[in-house]
Amino acid sequence: MHVIDALRTDFYDVELDGKPASSGDVFAQWNAHDRLGVLIYEPLAALGATHLIQLACMCFYDSKPVRRTERKIYPEMFAIHVGGWWGGHGNFDFWPPRREVQVSADPREVLGALNDFGITRLALPERPLRDITHRRKEEDCALDRLVTAVMYSPTGRVATPDFTIRSNNRRSERDVQRIIHPAQLSEQSIAQMEKTAVPVKETDVDFMPRQLELNANITEAIREQAERNRAALKVDGQISESYRFARLEDSLKRL
Template sequence: MHVATLLKPEMFEIAIDGAPTAIAGLFPDWHLHDRFGLVIDEAFGGIGATHLLQVAQTQYYAARPSRRENVYPEIYAFHIGKGHGAHAPYDFWPRRREVILETLDPRDVLDAINDRGITRLAVPNRPPVTVEHRPKEVEAALDRITSCFVYGAMGRVAGGDVAITGRDRRTEFNPNQVLRPSPAASAARTTPPSGRPVKETEDGYTAWLIERGRDVTDADRARAQARREALKADGLATETYHRTGVMDALGRLAAAGRWDHLAA
């Protein structure tokens, strides 16, 4: 659970509509029971939402600082259609926090999001489509989800109204870990100086990285690395996002994983 000690709110600079803002402007009224969900539909796609995810994690711990001692953040990655590479280094752990949905049915995706009580949701930048969901599932999402964001796998969206810039090189630790080959990412399995248990010392963690490593190719890894480097100035990345409403997010969610043939 390295994120608990790795990241601090002051490591990020946030602007909304071009004006500097506090984290409270990005995630209004964050509370103890907020849960962040990230929908992923292409190889290493979640890396494009790195800073949004990491800022959410700092808020999870800020809501109750004692959590830093022994609790992983309540964050969930929803892989659409298949796995898209291990994102567990961000502390999507234990493995149930990376939800592999071997379906393109958006009704199943929304069911999974509702089942986990997601309150802050990031969806990939796909053209919205209309779907008739199962009874009361949309209403449940509308009742609970308070913030939605559109992100791009490349790290930026055209016309985004939110910009987040890393101000400390530690903000790049997690994407670097995700992009390392699985065996290398888990090579150092020693107990940290703090003595606190961490996922990297668990046999299951290494196995998960290897399993999810089969989802992607070396070409996928190289492309994601090039995308990340393109965002950086002096080693630090700036990402952009688009804030949106729940219904628009659900429409984009419906296209996740099927956007290529929807556009054809």
């Protein structure tokens, strides 16, 4: 289902340095041209960045409300699978297919994808700094545009976090379950969705085939581990994830 109707900014409680904060403290000065890029290096890893992705979606719509009422478009964000396909994340609205892509594990190719997609807000898993030599001027190109870099953990909790995002509404977990346990929709369900005011991706003829293709390497054991990871994030019955900011220059040495 389109997050345009399913989620709201007030579903999330942000805490920065132990104090109440907001989406503006995570994504400072988000504007209508910002684009989120999420790097994925292992199976279903982006589930650990669920609330960050959803918060970015809300910033996308809040920065230009006409996107909710007239244009009704999907958020400009990209899931970039590195070194293989790590499961379909289309239910997070990485759709149409051009917004969920695969690149080789060569850091230069990863940076090239970030530049090609015009990423301004980067989410990447916790990875060590490395001595990476990128192609000439590619780092400058990225740094000219990047505003925010945030490290996440596939488990949902990073070491020494800078901030947490806690959901206060169970609806934020709906698409998590659809990613862990994708299900074919019945013709009746699709017909019902086609009657909604906002077109939804589930009615696209290539949506489910695409998700099945991306999930080819996702085993039942991986799904069970994903479920355990989510359960471990519960605080008073709601999911709380933690994150750490990265220096923009350093983030390009972690690819």
